[in-house]
Amino acid sequence: MNQSPATGSGGIHGWRLVAICLLTMFAFGPQYVLNVSFIVNQGLIQNTFASGANALTVPSTLSNLAFAACVPVGPVLTRKFGLRHAYISLVLMFLLGSIIAAISPTMWTLVIGRLLQGLSAGSLFLTILPVSLMSFPNAIRNWFLLLAIGGLFGASAFGTLFGALTISADAWRWLFVLCGIAPIFCLIVGLIALPREHVHEHHQPFDIWGAVVLAATVTVTLFPLIHLKNMGIGSLWVWPLFVLAAALFATFVFIELHSKAPLVHYRSVRMPKQIFGFLMAVISHVGLILALIGGIEFLRAIKGASFTDIVHFAVWFVCGVVIVALISVFLYDRVGAGALGIAGSFVVMLVAWKWHNASGHVSYTMLAFEFAAAATCIGLVLIAGALGTALAGDIHEARWRSGFLHFHRNLLGALIAPFIAWFLTKDSAIQYEQLRSHISLADPLVSAQLASITQRLMAGGTPQAQAQQLAMTSVLTNAQQASLLSALHGLFTIMFIVGCMMLASSIGMAATGKGRALVQRQKPLTAPQHMGESLPAPTRHHAAISNEGGTHA
Structure with a gap:
């Protein structure tokens, strides 16, 4: 990747830092906004399509599962195609999903739009988030927490507000239009701020078997999750599929533990x-x-x-x-x-x-x-x-x-x-x-309550x-x-x-x-260099954002 100018404290220039932070918040923030707004306005959307009371379970569950499954895919795409190309392609996918959802004539069209949004937002999560952390100069790297907490959980707060606005306006499609503005912003700013990089021809092999088993796990899990509310956990259409999904997930873990280039690095968490x-x-x-x-x-x-x-x-x-x-x-x-x-x-x-x-x-x-x-x-x-x-x-x-x-x-x-x-x-x-x-008329308390309400209504002319x-x-x-x-x-x-x-x-x-x-606190030059309790020492050389979302001196 081409080098981007760094500051003396191990970060990047101020304008580029602001751009990276905005690219991070607007990459997957709209997904959190939509998820929370669905809790508030689900009845409104269901009435639009004249669907059942639980119809919105399908797009929301599918989008959430797609988001989760694609979280480990983002770094793979970044290594293969580079940060710039991967990021731009993914925000375009989210934009497409927003457009489809905004104009959806049926519930299943909305499902397709939410699926595209979940796939792209999940892939974007670890494509850009590590980059934003390492873009902060060492002296102010703790301010990344403001971005992480403010961005992720602030989006949930705005999801509550926007959900209420859709109820007040008796319209919900404008929310997808609003969330579609975010990827347009990311596209424009990303083309300006994200550096062009050289993609290495030799890269780690893709964990195809892990991806296939993970996709099968998500697919099998989707059906019982959708019908859990109506059928209950004891239904033969629910619990056997959960057992099958658990077996598939155990197989996925086994594959990842023995893969040379796993999607999910289970062996990295051991302390x-x-x-x-x-x-x-x-x-x-x-x-x-x-x-x-x-x-x-x-x-x-x-x-x-x-x-x-x-x-x-x-x-x-x-x-x-x-x-x-x-x-x-x-x-x-x-x-x-x-x-x-x-x-x-x-x-x-x-x-x-x-x-x-x-x-x-x-x-x-x-x-x-x-x-x-x-x-x-x-x-x-x-x-x-x-x-x-x-x-x-x-x-x-x-x-x-x-x-x-x-x-x-x-x-x-x-x-x-x-x-x-x-x-x-x-x-x-x-x-x-x-x-x-x-509740029986033979109950004196119930009878008295009914009589009181009846008399009050009759006094009003009923x-x-x-x-x-x-x-x-x-x-x-x-x-x-x-x-x-x-x-x-x-x-x-x-x-x-x-x-x-x-x-x-x-x-x-x-x-x-x-x-x-x-x-990191600066140590004397005579101090031995070893892995301590701080991030690696920033160098005076210019830092370049790597394909993996870190920095290399």
Whole structure:
């Protein structure tokens, strides 16, 4: 690759650094925006196509699985075609997916668009993210955390806001148009900022068998995930396919362990610090999905939030992201990933325990504050664990460990979301049937409640027969809301358990030491050069961004 001018601190010129950061945020940020917005506006999209209540499970699940499966593919494409060519091609694919989704006349056309978006965004993740880290000069490399936390989790916050906007405007296609502007920006800036490179003719062979088995695993997993919510885990169309998918995934792991050039480097994660960091990141990703689905569902279904309420919700989220990102910038090198993870885990546990006992009368402000605290602290644990894993051990294997971690993190995220939807549906249905069985005119409390509602409606001019019917409907609606609240309490109990697991892995990370710092302290020239607890020393030579997303002097 042609050399790009470097600064004296081991980074690149300021304008190019800003460009790389923007290319990173807008490469896969729109995918996170769309994922979260789907939680809010799924009913609107389903009504557009007059599809079933669970029709949107197909595009969202398929897109998430495609994203996860393509995370290890990005570095392979970069090695083969170079950073510039791979990046430009992938953003064009995302643009195509956005166009197809925006004009989709049917649900299956939307599925194709979301599939292209997932494939391209997943491949872009480790194509550009390592480049942005190594583009920061050593003296300010800790500010990469602002990009990582602010970019990734800020996108989730904006997804909440844009989802509310689609509901308010009663239109959703403009969101895909908006997300289609991002790849156009990336295309223009990428052609200017990304250097032209020389692609080596001799490169590592492609792990074809690993790719085939991984594709088969994802394909087999897709069907039971789509039908899990309706059929349940006990269906013969669900659990046998999960068993088959597990067997295929075990085969994939076996292939990767014995491959000379694996897609996922399982052998690169073997030290306790690497394992604890991996657990921090993966478990906290599960916690994030629990918080997003549980918090937004509580806000929408239990509180009946208006557009203004959701805007306040998103504003609190954005403010929390900025605050936690700045805290991590100044404290990561001082206290280490483990200490940050411990602090963040305690906040998550506190919020989850409080939500476990929450009623429908909690204030919007308090709910928004608690959600922002939980979600952003989950992000703190996730990023701290991811960096702790990448920087622990041989620094030349950091990109392998990152690929291993983010592949499993996103794969588990794609799997866990349908299970959460199934849990809420099943548990709320059970609770509702129990409540409905107790709704009887022979019950004095129920009879008094129905009489009170009926009299109030009749006082407003409603005929008696219609008032009695509306009163019964109101009681049943309240029962449905109470059953959903009970299911959410169960979900928040799971979130508390996940918080405990985050805490345990963070304590393990802290017990292994503070770890390698992002910002390297200059050592005397007479000091022996060896692999220490900091990133490799920056040289005075000009640095070039390598095909693997690192820098070579």
